[in-house]
Amino acid sequence: MAGSKPLSRFWEWGRNIVCVGRNYAEHAKEMGSALPAEPLFFLKPSSAYVREGSPILRPYYCRNLHHEVELGVVIGRSARAVPEARAMEHVAGYALCLDMTARDTQEECKKKGLPWTLAKGFGSSCPVSDFVPKEKIPDPHKLRIWLKVNGKLRQEGDTSSMIFSIPYLISYISHIFTLEEGDLILTGSPKGVGSVEADDEIEAGIGDVVSMRFRVAQQTQGS
Ligand SMILES: O=C([O-])CC(=O)C(=O)O
Numbered sequence: 691m692a693g694s695k696p697l698s699r700f701w702e703w704g705r706n707i708v709c710v711g712r713n714y715a716e717h718a719k720e721m722g723s724a725l726p727a728e729p730l731f732f733l734k735p736s737s738a739y740v741r742e743g744s745p746i747l748r749p750y751y752c753r754n755l756h757h758e759v760e761l762g763v764v765i766g767r768s769a770r771a772v773p774e775a776r777a778m779e780h781v782a783g784y785a786l787c788l789d790m791t792a793r794d795t796q797e798e799c800k801k802k803g804l805p806w807t808l809a810k811g812f813g814s815s816c817p818v819s820d821f822v823p824k825e826k827i828p829d830p831h832k833l834r835i836w837l838k839v840n841g842k843l844r845q846e847g848d849t850s851s852m853i854f855s856i857p858y859l860i861s862y863i864s865h866i867f868t869l870e871e872g873d874l875i876l877t878g879s880p881k882g883v884g885s886v887e888a889d890d891e892i893e894a895g896i897g898d899v900v901s902m903r904f905r906v907a908q909q910t911q912g913s
């Protein structure tokens with residue numbers, strides 16, 4: 691417990707949001723990216739979380755806001771240099787997440803060799819579902835994650851297609867920095883990413899285990 695907050699409200703803890711990129715071959719392909727030999731990862735600030743009831747804001751500098759539906763892994767116990775075989779002991783549960791991406795900004799960052807923070811780390815770039823305890827998901831590599839925009843299916847992926855498995859990712863990251871209780875790992879997006887506009891409605895879920903719904907709104911400069 692961080693203070694009086696239960697882990698089931700991990701988004702209130704202010705801990706790390708670690709995102710893995712290019713973890714599904716078909717998404718790497720649609721982005722024109724090579725398959726990674728080692729996990730590619732980046733961070734979002736903990737103030738990027740947004741919960742149902744509040745809108746996803748398209749940043750004022752973005753003309754092409756993309757959805758990426760991803761399985762989130764919630765860390766339940768501090769992990770430092772853990773072997774892959776013991777990595778799942780550090781998982782408390784799961785959540786469905788969106789890695790909202792200012793795709794035009796990301797393209798500019800890629801061209802200039804700059805970090806992706808502006809493209810991936812803006813306020814409301816991490817919509818998150820309710821917490822799903824580990825016991826409810828016997829095998830996290832056998833899940834269908836899906837996303838609809840205005841009722842139309844845009845993304846559907848099976849977590850069995852991840853290039854790097856959840857224990858591999860936890861072990862790999864834990865050798866670089868300590869993963870703490872309340873941290874969240876976004877495990878990468880399957881194919882089908884695409885644009886959303888102000889007033890669009892995004893609905894996404896993990897099979898029929900959990901789902902969530904968000905409206906998109908335009909951020910005005912200065913707000
Ligand atoms: O922006 C990207 O395509 C990288 C990424 O986050 C993902 O693959 O989920």
Ligand SMILES: [Mg+2]
Nearest residue numbers: 758789878879
């Ligand atoms: Mg992503």
